[in-house]
Amino acid sequence: MIPNRLEKGDKVAIVSLSRGLMGMDFASHELEIGLKRIEEMGLVPVIMPNSLKKLDYLFEHPEERAADLKQAFLDPEIKGIMTAIGGDDTYKTIPYLMEDEEFIEAVKNNPKLFTGFSDTTNNHWMLNKLGLSTFYGPAFLVDMAELDNEMLPYTKEYFSKYFDGEPFEIKSSPVWYMDRKDFSKDAVGTPREERREEHGFEVLNGSGKVTGKLFGGCLDSIYDIYASERYGNENEVYTKYNLLPTIDEWKEKIFFFETSEERMSPEKLEEILTLLKKKGILEAVRGIIVGKPIDEMYYEEYKEVYKKVFEDLDTPVLYNVNFGHAYPRCIIPYDAEATIDYDNKRIFINSRILEKNKELEKVRGK
Numbered sequence: 201m202i203p204n205r206l207e208k209g210d211k212v213a214i215v216s217l218s219r220g221l222m223g224m225d226f227a228s229h230e231l232e233i234g235l236k237r238i239e240e241m242g243l244v245p246v247i248m249p250n251s252l253k254k255l256d257y258l259f260e261h262p263e264e265r266a267a268d269l270k271q272a273f274l275d276p277e278i279k280g281i282m283t284a285i286g287g288d289d290t291y292k293t294i295p296y297l298m299e300d301e302e303f304i305e306a307v308k309n310n311p312k313l314f315t316g317f318s319d320t321t322n323n324h325w326m327l328n329k330l331g332l333s334t335f336y337g338p339a340f341l342v343d344m345a346e347l348d349n350e351m352l353p354y355t356k357e358y359f360s361k362y363f364d365g366e367p368f369e370i371k372s373s374p375v376w377y378m379d380r381k382d383f384s385k386d387a388v389g390t391p392r393e394e395r396r397e398e399h400g401f402e403v404l405n406g407s408g409k410v411t412g413k414l415f416g417g418c419l420d421s422i423y424d425i426y427a428s429e430r431y432g433n434e435n436e437v438y439t440k441y442n443l444l445p446t447i448d449e450w451k452e453k454i455f456f457f458e459t460s461e462e463r464m465s466p467e468k469l470e471e472i473l474t475l476l477k478k479k480g481i482l483e484a485v486r487g488i489i490v491g492k493p494i495d496e497m498y499y500e501e502y503k504e505v506y507k508k509v510f511e512d513l514d515t516p517v518l519y520n521v522n523f524g525h526a527y528p529r530c531i532i533p534y535d536a537e538a539t540i541d542y543d544n545k546r547i548f549i550n551s552r553i554l555e556k557n558k559e560l561e562k563v564r565g566k
Contacts, residue, residue, distance in 0.1 A: 201307075201308065201311040201331050201332050201333060202311050202328060202333050202553070202555050203280075203309070203311040203313045203314075203332070203543055203554060203555065204279060204280075204311075204313070204332070204552060204554060204556070204557040205271075205313075205362060205363055205364060205365035205553050205555065205557070206208060206243065206279060206313060206362045206363050206553035206554075206557065207363070207473075207557060208242035208243070209242065209244065209306060209566070210243055210244065210246070210279040210280060210467065211245075211246050211275075211277050211278045211279060211280075211282045212243045212244065212245055212246065212279065212282055212395070213246045213247075213248050213272035213275070213278045213280070213282070214234075214245055214246065214247050214248065214251055214282055214283075214284055214340050214431050215248050215265070215268045215269055215272060215281060215283055215284065216250070216253075216258055216265060216268070216283075216285075217265050217266075217268075217269060217283055217284075217293055217320060217323055217370070218249075218250040218254075218256070218259030218265075218282040218283070218284075218285060218286050218287025218288070218289070218290045218318070218319050218320065219255060219259075219284075219286070219287035219288075220253055220254055220255045220256075220257065220259065221249075221255065221284065221285055221341060222247075222251055222252060222284040222340070222342055223251065223252035223254055223255075223258075223386070224254060224255060225255050226381075226384070227341065229385045229388055230341055230345040230347070230383070231252075231341075231345065233245070233344075233345045233346075233388070234340050234344040234349070234474065235247075236474045237344045237345070237346075237351060238291040238344055240504075240528060241281070241379070246272075246278060247436075248269075248271060248272060249266065249267075249268060249271070250264040250265065250267060250268050250269035251268055251284060252415045253563075259289070260445060262289070262292035262293050262296065263293075263296045263528075264413060265292075265293050266293040266296035266297050266300075266398070266432060266456055267296075268298060268302075268303070268545065269281070269293065269297065269303075269323070269366070270297065270303040270306065270456060271449050272312070272370070272557060273303065273306040273307055273310055273312060273389070273505070274302070274303075274306045274310070277311065278312065278379055279312055280313040280314075280315070280362070281298075281312055281314045281315070282313055282315050282316065282322070282338070282339065282340050282344070283316030283320045283339050283340065284313070284339065284341050285315070285318070285340070285341045285342060286318025286319040286339070286418070286460075287318070287319045287341055288315065288319055288421075288424075288430060288433060289319075289430075290321075290322040290323060290421075291317045291322045291424070291425070291431075291437055291438075292321060292325070292431075292556075293300060294322065294326050294437055294438075295321070295440075295441075296426060297326065298326065298441045298443075301338050302342075303458070304330060307327060307330045307332055307338070307537070308329075308330065308332075309330050311333075313334075313335065313362060313554065314327060314332065314334040314335065314391040315334070315335040315337040315338055315339070315362070315531070316335075316336075316337070316338075316339045317336050317337065317339060317417075317418065317523075317524055317525070317529070318421070318460060318524075318525065319420075319421050320339070320414075320417075321336075321417030321418045321421040321422060321425075322335060322421060322425070324417055325417070325425070325438075325536060326441075326443060328415070328534050328535065329441070329442070332475065333532050333533060333535045333536065333553070334383055334519065334533075334534050334536070335362075335364050335531050335532065335553075336416070336417060336456070336523060336524070336531070336532040336533075336534065337358065337359070337523075337530070337531035337532065338359050340360060340532070342548075343355055343529070345361070347380070347383065347387050347388050347389070347390060348389065348391050348392065352377065352419040353527040354373040354375075354464060354465070354522065354528035354529075354530070355527075355529050355530075358377075358395060358529070358530040358531045358563060359371075359531070360432075361531060361553070362464070362531070362554065363486045363555070365552055365553050365554025365555065366376050366552060366553075367548070367549050367550055367551060368548075368549050368553075369546065369547060369548050369549070370521065370522075370532075370547040370548075370549065371522075371547075372397060372400045372401050372520075372521075372545075373395055373397060373522045373523065373528050374396070374397055374420050374471070375394050375397060375528075376394075376395050376397055376492065376496070376522070376526060376527060376528065376563050377392035377393060377394055377395070377527040377528065378392060378393035378399075378495055378527075379494055379527065380392060380396065386486065392527065393490070393519055394497075399499075399520050399522065400545065401518055401519070401520055401521060401546075401547075402503070402518070402519045402520050402545070402546075403489075403508065403509040403518055403519070403527070403542050403545060404506045404507055404517040404518075404519050405502060405506070405507065405511070405513070405515065405516055405517040405518025405544065406487075406510075406514060406515060406542055406543055407516060407542050407543055409537065409539055409540065409541050409542065409543070410454065410473065410514065410516060410539070410540050410542070411485040411486070411539045411540075411550070412452055412454040412473060412485070412486035412487065412535070412537070412538065412559070413452050413453050413457060413535050413537060414454050414532055414534055414535065414538050414549075415445070415453040415455060415456070415532060415534050415535065415537075416453070416455050416456035416457045416489075416532075416536060416549040417456075418458060418459075418460055418524065418525075419457040419458060419459050419460075419464075419469075420459065420460045420462060420464065421460075421485075422472075423472045423474075423475065425438055425444070426444075426475060426476070428473060428545050431532065447480050447481075447484050450480075450484040450485050450543060451486070452486070453479070453485050453486065453488050453552035454485065454486055454487045454488070454489065454538055454540060455482075455485040455487070455488050455493055455527050456488070456489040456490075456491070456523065456532055457489075457490065458487075458490065458491025458492070458520075458523060458524030458525060458526070459491070459494070459502075459525070460494075460495075460524075460525050461494055461496065462497075463497050463498065464495070465498070466498055466501040466502060466504070466505050469498075469502060469505050470505045470509065473505065473506070473509040474509065476515045477509060477513075482509070482510070482513060482515055483514075484517060485515060486515075487515065487516045487518070487540045487542070488515055488516065488518070489518050489521050489532075489540065489547065490506065490517060490518065490519045490521065490523070491520075491521055491523045491525070491526060492520045492522055492523075492524075492526040493542045495523045495526070496526075497522075503519060503565065504535035506519065515525055516540070516542045516548070518540060518542060518545065519548065533549060533553040536549050536551050537549075537550045537551040538555050539548055
């Protein structure tokens with residue numbers, strides 16, 4: 201199910217499905233900036249009822265987070281849904297949603313644009329199982345609420361694709377940015393530290409062209425999905441609701457993943473990749489796209505890990521792509537057909553990623 205592209209005047213829901221940062225007093229200036237930016241794009245922001253509740257409350261009440269997502273899908277006036285930020289326990293919303301037939305029917309009958317990254321990986325995998333094409337892309341607090349006077353240009357360019365929905369190419373950003381150390385009100389209007397891109401996309405294994413369906417997310421969250429390291433029951437939840445792709449399903453996919461702001465050690469990266477390799481996933485997929493590490497920390501060390509893990513596999517690997525936690529970020533549409541040209545280091549999204557709103561066109565006489 202491919203949702204409609206955004207149009208001027210559309211309502212977009214803001215949901216806190218992970219950490220409840222958006223409702224904290226120390227983030228009030230970010231909330232104000234983010235809402236203003238959405239309005240400047242011609243969209244109408246709708247903050248869902250529980251999304252401004254505090255950190256502790258939302259941590260203790262995943263059912264309230266889930267209720268906001270359900271309400272956003274039930275509301276016919278809401279055309280897009282954007283997550284506030286990531287976290288580490290988003291999977292806890294899954295049982296409340298996957299056991300709610302009204303929610304499942306709402307997703308199937310009212311497909312909407314859904315964007316976010318990081319631990320939102322859990323919601324992407326759940327919605328993907330229900331048949332909805334979603335977007336590993338910008339989130340409210342870290343993109344719309346960028347403290348500089350404008351959104352980061354590269355991020356804004358790819359966000360604009362939510363308005364046209366046409367096939368496109370993911371290109372390497374000519375610059376990248378350091379993560380901020382200061383998110384206080386005093387930092388409003390200050391630019392991020394900018395660095396010139398020295399590497400571009402890099403091929404770490406394999407060659408040629410592959411075409412497949414995009415699927416993936418944050419590697420930290422994916423590891424928890426399979427290993428249950430953080431909370432002890434993530435894999436149990438995924439198994440119960442049959443959310444994990446089978447090996448045959450992986451064979452159709454181009455696997456994209458990136459590492460979080462926790463900046464895992466190279467040793468941890470190797471441990472995670474080894475687990476996925478033992479499960480047959482890295483061999484099964486048609487190709488792999490790896491995101492730029494945040495702040496380029498462990499950049500070279502990670503490269504050596506990828507080369508080591510994939511040296512006995514034919515799976516091609518493209519590294520240093522601008523998505524996920526590193527700044528700036530593009531959008532990656534789940535289940536869209538993509539072609540990766542490893543010889544020329546190019547990424548093409550072949551299929552339309554959003555539909556035209558047929559009802560709106562009728563109203564306008566098109």
